Structures are given as structure tokens and as C-alpha cells.
Amino acid sequence: MSQRLYDLIGKIMGVQSSSINDESSPTSIESWTSFKGYVLLSELETEFNVKFTIDEAMDVANVADIKKHLKNHGVDLND
Amino acid sequence: MTAEHKLSYYINNSAKILETKFNKKIRIGILSSFTINGIKETIQVKSADKNIGCTTYVGAYNQYNQEIINIESDLYKFSPDITFLIIDTQNILGDFFHFPYNVSVLERKNFVEKKLKELQTLIDVFTSNTKSKLIIANFNIPTYSPYGIFETKTEYGFHQMIEDLNRKLSNNVAKSNSVYVYDFNRFILQYGENNIFDSKQFFFGDMKISLDYIPHLSNDLMKYVTAHLGLSKKCIVLDLDNTLWGGVIGEDGFNGIMLGPEPPGNTYVEFQRILLSLFQRGIILTINSKNNKDDVLKVIEEHPYMILKKEHFASMRINWNDKVSNIKEIANELNIGADSMVFFDDDPVNREFMKLNMPQILTVDLPLDSSQYAEILKQMTEFDVLNITAEDAKRGKMYVEQQKRNNLEQATPNLESFLKNLELKILIKDSNEFTIPRISQLTLKTNQFNLTTKRYQESDIKKISDNDEYIVGCAQVEDKFGDNGITGVFIINKINSKEWFIDTFLLSCRVMGREVEKAILGHIINLAKEHNVELIKTQFLSSQKNKPIEDFLPNCGFKKDGDYWYYTLKTPFIIPDYLEVNME
Numbered sequence: 001m002s003q004r005l006y007d008l009i010g011k012i013m014g015v016q017s018s019s020i021n022d023e024s025s026p027t028s029i030e031s032w033t034s035f036k037g038y039v040l041l042s043e044l045e046t047e048f049n050v051k052f053t054i055d056e057a058m059d060v061a062n063v064a065d066i067k068k069h070l071k072n073h074g075v076d077l078n079d
Numbered sequence: 080m081t082a083e084h085k086l087s088y089y090i091n092n093s094a095k096i097l098e099t100k101f102n103k104k105i106r107i108g109i110l111s112s113f114t115i116n117g118i119k120e121t122i123q124v125k126s127a128d129k130n131i132g133c134t135t136y137v138g139a140y141n142q143y144n145q146e147i148i149n150i151e152s153d154l155y156k157f158s159p160d161i162t163f164l165i166i167d168t169q170n171i172l173g174d175f176f177h178f179p180y181n182v183s184v185l186e187r188k189n190f191v192e193k194k195l196k197e198l199q200t201l202i203d204v205f206t207s208n209t210k211s212k213l214i215i216a217n218f219n220i221p222t223y224s225p226y227g228i229f230e231t232k233t234e235y236g237f238h239q240m241i242e243d244l245n246r247k248l249s250n251n252v253a254k255s256n257s258v259y260v261y262d263f264n265r266f267i268l269q270y271g272e273n274n275i276f277d278s279k280q281f282f283f284g285d286m287k288i289s290l291d292y293i294p295h296l297s298n299d300l301m302k303y304v305t306a307h308l309g310l311s312k313k314c315i316v317l318d319l320d321n322t323l324w325g326g327v328i329g330e331d332g333f334n335g336i337m338l339g340p341e342p343p344g345n346t347y348v349e350f351q352r353i354l355l356s357l358f359q360r361g362i363i364l365t366i367n368s369k370n371n372k373d374d375v376l377k378v379i380e381e382h383p384y385m386i387l388k389k390e391h392f393a394s395m396r397i398n399w400n401d402k403v404s405n406i407k408e409i410a411n412e413l414n415i416g417a418d419s420m421v422f423f424d425d426d427p428v429n430r431e432f433m434k435l436n437m438p439q440i441l442t443v444d445l446p447l448d449s450s451q452y453a454e455i456l457k458q459m460t461e462f463d464v465l466n467i468t469a470e471d472a473k474r475g476k477m478y479v480e481q482q483k484r485n486n487l488e489q490a491t492p493n494l495e496s497f498l499k500n501l502e503l504k505i506l507i508k509d510s511n512e513f514t515i516p517r518i519s520q521l522t523l524k525t526n527q528f529n530l531t532t533k534r535y536q537e538s539d540i541k542k543i544s545d546n547d548e549y550i551v552g553c554a555q556v557e558d559k560f561g562d563n564g565i566t567g568v569f570i571i572n573k574i575n576s577k578e579w580f581i582d583t584f585l586l587s588c589r590v591m592g593r594e595v596e597k598a599i600l601g602h603i604i605n606l607a608k609e610h611n612v613e614l615i616k617t618q619f620l621s622s623q624k625n626k627p628i629e630d631f632l633p634n635c636g637f638k639k640d641g642d643y644w645y646y647t648l649k650t651p652f653i654i655p656d657y658l659e660v661n662m663e
Contacts, residue, residue: 012087014094035116038280039087042290046085054279 001077002067008047009063012040025062048075083294086117093120101132103308108136108159108211110143112170113287121297122304129305140285141170147201150208158209161307163300164201165216165263167287168241179237180225187235191244199251202258210538212465214303215252216263217245222272256516256537259303259465266299302460309523309534312362312441312461314415315354316406318424319368319375319397323347323387325449328374339384343449350452351386358391361471362462363413363478366395367405367422393478402429403436412485413478414588416526416624421461425449466537468517470564477589480561498593499657501558505598508565508663510544510551517565518553521587525568526624528596529585530617530631535570548573549582550606554599556590566590567599574616579607581617584628591627594655600635601654602662608648615646 003017009024010017013031026032032040041057044050044066050073060066067077105126109118119135126133136157138146143164146154154162169176171194179187198215205213220241224230230238245264252258267275270292277289288296305311320327324347325337337344358364364387368375375397379389394412396405402424410417418439424430425445433442441461445452464471484501491497508514519537526532535543544551554567566587572580581603586596607615619632636652637644654660 011091014091034284036090038284038286039090039117039290042277042280043085043087046291052279054283057279057283 004047005044005063005066005070005077008043009040012036012043020063022064022067023062044070048073050075083298086121086290086293089121089124089294089297090117093123096123096127101127102130103310104132104134105161105304105308106134106136106157106159107304108138108154108157108162109165110138110146110154110162111165112141112143112167113165114140114285115165115288115293116286117290117293118297118300121294122300125297125301126304129301129310131304131308131310133304144201147205150204155209159211161214161303162205162209162211163214163216163261163303165261166218168218168221171218171244172240175240177225179240180233184235187240188243191240191247194244195247195251198248202252206255206257210536211257212303212307212536213258214261214300215248215258216261217248219264219267219272220245256466256541261299261303266296270295298460302463303465305461306463306465307536311419311464312421313419314363314365314393314409314413314421315357316365316367316409316420316422316440317354318402318426318429319366319370321425321449322423322445322452323351324378324382324385328378329370333374333377333382336378336382338378338382344384346449346452348384348386350449350456353453353456355386355391357456357462358387358475359472360467361474363393363415363475364391365409365413366392366397367402367409367424368397369399369402370397372397390479391475393475393482402433406433406437406440413481414527414591421459466516466520468520470517470520473562473564477561477563480563481589483560484558495657498655501560501593501657502659503593503595503598503657504557504659504661505567505595506555506557506661506663507599507602508553508555510540510553514553514565515540515544518551518568521553521565521568521585522583525585525587526622527588527627528591528631529583529622529625530581530628531583531620532622532625533570533583533620535583543570552602554595554602556593556595558593563587563589567595569599569603571603573610573612576611577613579603579610579612579615581615584617594658596631597635598654598658598660601652602660604646604648604652613648615648617644617646618642619644 006017006020009020013029013036015029015031026037037060041052045052048070050070052069056069056072070077107122109115119137122135123133136154136159138154143166146152175190202213218241220238224237226233226236230236249260252260275288275292280286280289317323325343326335328336338347339345354364379385394409396409406420406422410420417437421441421443422433423443423445430442430444433440443455445455487500488497491500510518516537519535519540522533522535540551543549550571550573552569553565556563556566566589568583568585569581570583572582574580617632619629632644636650637646
């Protein structure tokens with residue numbers, strides 16, 4: 001299930017999805033700019049049909065955080 | 080309409096665009112009062128799709144005032160061809176956005192006038208410092224009002240303030256040929272405030288337009304880009320069965336086809352109405368159909384619910400030939416480039432065949448559902464132009480007159496007697512406020528009979544006309560079938576007292592093949608003689624499309640030397656006697 005998330009992140013950041021893991025972050029992926037971060041949040045909402053709160057949106061430091069917030073909305077990628 | 084991509088598609092693809100040989104190039108400046116990231120990449124990709132190499136400059140966040148007022152700014156250094164200025168309502172209204180009812184009606188009115196003055200100052204500074212077109216967005220009228228449902232009972236209320244601002248802004252620039260108002264408010268209406276405005280993105284990133292809608296906004300802005308570059312489509316080629324009416328005339332018969340007030344016949348009636356409205360603003364309509372001609376003509380002439388009549392079609396190919404051959408014939412007959420044509424056909428096989436053989440033609444993917452036809456046509460941006468002239472409105476009629484000329488040509492044994500029969504009258508006119516828009520339009524659109532293919536915006540023509548070293552003129556061509564309007568342009572640079580240079584010489588395809596060029600050149604030569612000029616110099620700048628003018632210079636007595644062609648005024652020049660040339 002995580003693959004779907006990694007694929008989306010890979011696509012938006014323009015990197016191989018195989019290089020993405022839960023620790024991936026703006027620090028480890030050079031192309032993960034703040035703007036790409038906004039694009040990612042917007043496209044995550046469409047892809048998983050969720051709406052993040054602004055607190056969640058601001059609390060994304062890495063991929064694990066995204067998974068945590070998706071789980072809040074009933075999307076559990078670690079199934 | 081076709082589904083739009085996500086923003087990430089454009090961001091990723093913009094990185095792959097190679098700045099290689101695009102046919103056209105454009106420089107776009109974008110100024111806004113809010114974060115509008117992603118628009119640059121989207122416009123670059125959408126431009127590349129249309130074979131346009133696009134360079135963009137996005138002004139710093141909310142720095143539009145400084146960018147415009149400081150004549151040393153990066154915007155002016157960038158030297159854009161088109162500049163978009165998008166200011167959001169909250170930004171322009173300031174405190175009035177939340178607290179409009181804190182002040183009196185008079186104060187609200189004064190405030191709007193003050194803002195209009197500020198905008199006008201920006202516009203004036205901009206236009207006096209750059210040749211760029213300015214596309215200024217109007218202001219979104221939010222659904223919200225601090226007064227709620229009482230808003231509509233309030234004198235000069237919150238919504239009226241913005242309406243007034245929008246109306247006056249449009250009025251202020253209506254006469255300008257370089258400033259346009261983009262109806263941003265209508266854009267929000269089209270997609271819905273709740274979709275476009277995402278509170279989270281706004282508070283988190285100051286994004287007034289949610290990222291999903293940046294591609295849609297870019298589509299709107301692209302209309303100005305293609306129109307500026309003269310890439311607008313001119314001609315619609317229509318299939319008939321299941322396109323202009325429901326059913327198949329050859330099988331269902333005159334009474335069996337679906338066309339009329341009942342569904343689904345009403346969908347075709349509506350589609351035809353939209354086509355007619357396009358015809359009325361100058362788009363040429365033609366037919367390309369596999370059918371028995373008599374069956375079809377009976378429908379066109381006699382069906383009570385046909386909106387489009389015979390006089391609306393500039394060319395008809397109703398036969399059993401393949402549609403690609405037919406469309407090539409139509410292009411030849413009308414003397415227009417295939418890349419200015421749009422093809423409508425319900426049959427996916429025909430469409431595929433067309434796309435494969437004629438990729439330069441825009442083949443529209445019609446859905447199975449005919450109720451979508453009119454909507455698809457209404458949403459097409461390819462016909463948009465920055466200026467609709469009197470000539471445009473008459474164009475459809477002119478092409479029908481053209482058909483009559485063609486009939487005469489076929490009935491007349493040789494070209495000279497045909498031309499004599501036409502009773503051609505050429506009226507040479509100076510450039511002035513009435514002719515300048517059309518002169519510019521012809522330089523932007525004419526490809527075939529165009530000596531140098533130099534493109535001039537209206538502001539350029541105005542500037543050249545005001546310069547004493549230049550002569551800018553045009554020719555209106557009339558014959559016994561009707562008025563072709565202004566269809567020829569020439570621009571002469573008076574290099575010195577002995578030598579003139581023809582900078583631009585062109586004829587619209589509408590009047591090609593009638594020796595009108597000789598009348599115009601004859602006029603130039605006579606003018607040169609009056610001024611005691613000894614030599615006329617010019618250039619033939621070969622393009623992909625201007626082969627028709629290739630032999631014009633040698634045929635008229637010009638001699639080539641190096642890159643230039645020369646005509647000495649001693650060479651006799653005779654204007655064919657069947658051309659009547661007058662000056663206004």
C-alpha cells in the first residue's frame with residue numbers, strides 16, 4: 001500500500017519512487033521545495049480523497065508524517 | 080472539454096522542454112498580488128504543445144506596484160511581449176474587504192474612484208515604458224458579504240463596489256489597443272468559488288487559486304498568447320450526419336433525421352446556433368461529408384430547423400471521396416493554411432484518419448453525447464482574437480462572393496478576360512485610426528503573399544505611421560460581386576531622397592491571383608516618381624509559406640543583387656488596364 005504514496009511523491013518530486021522511504025524529507029530530497037510540498041499535499045488529497053487540516057499540513061516533516069496524517073483520515077498504508 | 084492535468088504534470092514536463100526550434104516565440108511577464116507558483120511551468124508546457132517557445136518572468140510576490148513604477152525593474156529588463164497583472168479583490172480593497180460598512184456610501188464611492196485612479200496610473204506608466212501588451216485581470220466578486228442576505232438591499236454595497244470597479248476598469252481601457260481586461264471574475268464563476276479558493280492553501284501558502292486550478296487559469300491566459308501570435312483558427316470544417324444533425328440522411332431520409340425542438344434534435348440545433356454565431360464574427364464554415372449531394376442540399380435548403388443555410392458555407396465537399404483529399408481541396412479553394420482549420424466529425428475513424436494525415440489541422444474529439452457538442456464549441460479558445468474588425472464580420476459573406484467569382488473563372492476561357500469581367504477596383508488608403516487595426520491584423524495573419532512576413536502589432540503600425548521616414552498604406556479591393564475590404568498592405572522606408580525600401584508588401588489570400596499586387600506596386604512606383612526617387616530596394620524573405628510571392632519581384636522588373644532586389648525607376652511599369660486604381 002505504501003507504494004501508491006511513494007509513486008505519487010516520486011512523480012511530484014521528479015525522483016525514482018524506489019528511492020523514497022518513510023524517512024524521506026525535504027532535507028533528503030533536494031527537489032522537495034516548499035512549493036512542491038504544497039503541490040504534494042494538494043495531490044495527496046485528490047489521490048486518497050481526504051482533506052487535511054491546516055495543522056496536519058504544517059506538521060509534515062517527512063513521509064512518515066504523511067502516513068500518520070493519512071491514517072487520521074482512515075487511510076492506513078501499513079495494512 | 081478534455082480533462083485537465085494535475086499541476087505536477089506541468090511542473091515535471093516543463094523541465095523536459097528543450098529550447099529548440101519552436102516556430103514561434105513569446106516572452107510573458109506575470110505579476111500578481113498573491114502566490115501564483117506553477118503558472119510559469121504550466122504556460123511553458125501549454126505553449127510548447129502549440130509549438131511556441133515561451134520565456135516567462137514572474138514578478139516577486141506582491142511587488143506588482145514596484146515592478147511597474149520602477150522603470151529600472153526586472154520586468155522592463157525582461158522586455159515581455161505580454162504581461163499579465165492579477166490583483167485579488169482582498170488586496171485592492173484592503174480593509175474595505177472585511178469592513179465596507181464601517182464607512183458611508185460616499186466614502187465607498189470615493190474609495191473605488193481612488194483605486195481606479197491608482198490602477199490607471201499603473202496602466203499609464205506601464206504603457207509608456209514598454210511595448211508589451213498588458214492583460215489586467217478584473218476583480219472577483221465574492222459570494223460572501225458582511226451583510227449577508229441584506230447585501231442586495233444595500234446602496235452601493237460591497238458587491239456593487241467591486242462591480243463598479245470592474246465596469247469602470249473595462250471602460251477605461253476599452254479604446255486601448257495594448258491593454259485588455261481579463262475577466263477573472265468570470266473564471267471564478269465558471270469553476271466555482273468553493274473549488275478555486277482553498278482556505279487551507281490560502282492561509283498556509285497565500286495561494287488565492289488552488290493548485291488544481293492553475294492549469295485552468297493558464298488555459299485562459301493562453302488565449303491571449305495564441306491570439307497575440309496570430310495563431311487563431313479561421314475555418315471550421317464540418318461533417319454532417321450525427322454532427323450537424325442526428326442520424327444519417329442517406330438512410331433515415333429528410334423526415335427521419337433528428338433536428339428540431341425535441342431532444343436529441345435540439346442538441347444539434349444549439350450546436351448550429353453556436354456555429355452561426357462564430358460565422359457572424361468571421362469564422363469560415365465549410366462542409367466535408369460523405370453523402371449524396373442532392374440529399375444534403377435538400378436538408379440545407381428546405382429543412383425547417385436547419386439554422387445554417389447555404390449562404391453560410393464558403394465551401395462544400397459532399398461526395399464519396401476520402402475526407403483528407405476533400406479538406407485539402409477546401410484549403411486550396413479558400414486559399415487558407417491547413418493549420419488554421421478545425422475539423423468536426425462524430426466518427427472516430429474519420430478523426431483518426433485526419434489526425435494521421437493532417438496533424439496540422441485541429442481535429443476535435445467529439446464525445447458520443449451530442450448534448451455536449453455546443454458546450455465543447457463554446458469552450459474552444461482557438462477562435463479567440465484580440466480584435467474583431469469590420470472586415471472580420473463581413474468575412475463569411477465575402478467567401479460566398481468568392482464562390483461566385485470561382486464560378487465565373489471556370490466559365491471564362493482565359494485569365495485576362497476573367498479579370499476584365501470582374502471589374503476590379505482598387506482603392507489605396509493611408510494608414511489612419513480606422514485602417515491601422517486592419518493593417519496590423521494583416522501583417523500578423525498573412526503568410527502566403529507576403530514578401531517579408533514582418534509582424535507588426537497595432538502599436539507598431541501606429542508608431543511607424545507617425546514616422547515621417549515611412550509611408551504606410553493599404554488597399555481596399557472591390558469587384559462586381561462585392562467588397563473584399565482592406566486586403567493589401569505596404570510599408571515603405573524612405574531611406575534617402577533617391578532610394579526607397581519596401582519593408583512590407585502583402586496581399587490577403589482573398590484577393591490573390593487577380594493582379595492586385597501590380598496595382599499596388601504601380602501606385603508605389605508612381606509615388607516614388609513624384610518624389611524623384613531613383614531606386615526602389617526590397618528583400619524577399621523566404622518562409623515556409625510564402626512561395627506564392629516568390630516570382631513577384633522578377634516578374635515586375637526587379638533585379639537581384641546580393642540579398643536585395645532593386646528596381647530602377649527608369650524601368651517602365653504598366654498597371655494592367657482592367658484594374659481601376661484610385662486613391663482615397
